[in-house]
Amino acid sequence: MNRTHSLLLGATVAALLAACASAPKTYPELDTARAMVPQVEASPRAGVAATQVAEARKSLDRANRMAESGGKPEDINFEANVASKNAQIANEKILTAEAKEQIDKGEAQRQAVLLQARERENQVRTQQAQMSAEDAELAKQRAASLEKELADLKGKQTDRGLVITLGDVLFDTGKSTLKPGAYATVDRLATALKGNPDRKVAIEGHTDSVGSEEYNMELSQRRAQAVQSALLERGVSSSQVSAYGKGKTFPVASNDSAAGRQQNRRVELVFSNEVKTARDGA
Amino acid sequence: MNKIFVSLIAASSVALMVGCGGSVSALTKDHVSKSDVAVQQATQTLGNTEAGAIELQRAKDNLAQAKAAVAAKNDKAADRFASMAQLDAELAVAKSQTASTRKAADEVLASVETLRNEAARGTP
Numbered sequence: 001m002n003r004t005h006s007l008l009l010g011a012t013v014a015a016l017l018a019a020c021a022s023a024p025k026t027y028p029e030l031d032t033a034r035a036m037v038p039q040v041e042a043s044p045r046a047g048v049a050a051t052q053v054a055e056a057r058k059s060l061d062r063a064n065r066m067a068e069s070g071g072k073p074e075d076i077n078f079e080a081n082v083a084s085k086n087a088q089i090a091n092e093k094i095l096t097a098e099a100k101e102q103i104d105k106g107e108a109q110r111q112a113v114l115l116q117a118r119e120r121e122n123q124v125r126t127q128q129a130q131m132s133a134e135d136a137e138l139a140k141q142r143a144a145s146l147e148k149e150l151a152d153l154k155g156k157q158t159d160r161g162l163v164i165t166l167g168d169v170l171f172d173t174g175k176s177t178l179k180p181g182a183y184a185t186v187d188r189l190a191t192a193l194k195g196n197p198d199r200k201v202a203i204e205g206h207t208d209s210v211g212s213e214e215y216n217m218e219l220s221q222r223r224a225q226a227v228q229s230a231l232l233e234r235g236v237s238s239s240q241v242s243a244y245g246k247g248k249t250f251p252v253a254s255n256d257s258a259a260g261r262q263q264n265r266r267v268e269l270v271f272s273n274e275v276k277t278a279r280d281g282a
Numbered sequence: 283m284n285k286i287f288v289s290l291i292a293a294s295s296v297a298l299m300v301g302c303g304g305s306v307s308a309l310t311k312d313h314v315s316k317s318d319v320a321v322q323q324a325t326q327t328l329g330n331t332e333a334g335a336i337e338l339q340r341a342k343d344n345l346a347q348a349k350a351a352v353a354a355k356n357d358k359a360a361d362r363f364a365s366m367a368q369l370d371a372e373l374a375v376a377k378s379q380t381a382s383t384r385k386a387a388d389e390v391l392a393s394v395e396t397l398r399n400e401a402a403r404g405t406p
Contacts, residue, residue: 078362085369092376099383106390110397117401 033083049090056086176222190234208261221245333381334374341370
């Protein structure tokens with residue numbers, strides 16, 4: 001600004017010295033105004049300082065006319081200064097308006113970010129609620145399906161767990177190969193076990209008292225293993241199934257009659273009582 | 283520098299007006315007192331803030347010159363110094379407003395940025 005002052009001082013002194021002689025052709029103050037006024041006029045936000053922009057233009061036009069018609073430098077400088085000042089005020093108002101717009105936009109963005117965060121939170125909560133509801137429903141269905149399968153197979157609740165008995169009609173006499181008639185039952189057992197991977201089953205082979213202990217032990221073992229293999233072939237996890245031969249030591253009926261012996265020749269599937277679901281355990 | 287400049291302008295203005303004689307019109311007196319009010323208001327608005335302080339000082343200098351011109355019965359100089367005092371006062375206020383609004387805007391933008399970062403971190 002000191003520089004401007006010096007220039008203005010120079011111009012004033014020159015004007016005084018020139019007295020009635022011809023006016024100087026250059027006016028630094030006017031040049032400044034000529035540069036500043038069009039800048040604020042061109043601003044897209046010129047509307048916020050309409051008064052100052054109009055005043056600046058009026059003064060600049062006046063200064064230009066005086067400069068053209070050889071007016072007094074003092075008058076030209078004054079009008080040019082008024083034009084520049086108005087342009088500067090307009091410029092400040094434009095800058096303020098810009099900052100205000102940024103504040104409004106920033107506030108809107110802040111609200112949007114907050115809203116998004118809240119929506120995301122709600123979404124996660126809803127999803128979690130849905131998932132646990134689905135989990136519960138699934139667990140219920142699984143439990144229901146196993147209990148249903150086991151009930152259909154005429155399972156009996158005992159202190160060892162739920163027991164399903166496969167009669168000897170599913171095996172040929174003295175053999176450990178499952179007859180095709182057993183497949184439907186084994187299929188259903190496999191499906192029930194696969195649907196309930198946390199349930200375990202112990203397969204126990206039993207025989208009547210006919211024949212040596214060794215023979216019966218071995219036969220019961222092989223029959224239990226035959227059922228185990230059939231389940232494993234159908235995709236049941238080996239960790240769910242174990243097979244044991246119990247021989248003739250656990251009769252369920254008298255071995256004196258044919259009917260009793262037939263009842264004693266059997267394979268029992270003992271289901272553990274755990275009803276914990278995998279997701280509950282997680 | 284400023285003082286020399288101002289007094290030179292005043293002196294030259296007085297010199298130019300010599301010969302015209304007469305006393306200062308009521309209109310000019312009113313103009314100067316309006317500038318006085320504008321400068322006082324700007325002083326209150328600015329308080330101790332830095333932005334606009336230079337312009338306010340210039341407004342005060344111009345007002346003093348306007349008052350001096352009135353005392354010297356120089357209508358034209360009084361009017362012009364009064365005009366410049368008023369414009370400088372206006373510019374001082376505008377500058378301080380720009381500075382405070384700018385600061386507020388920067389704070390809002392920074393808080394949005396912080397919030398965004400937090401929201402981004404919070405997302406699983």
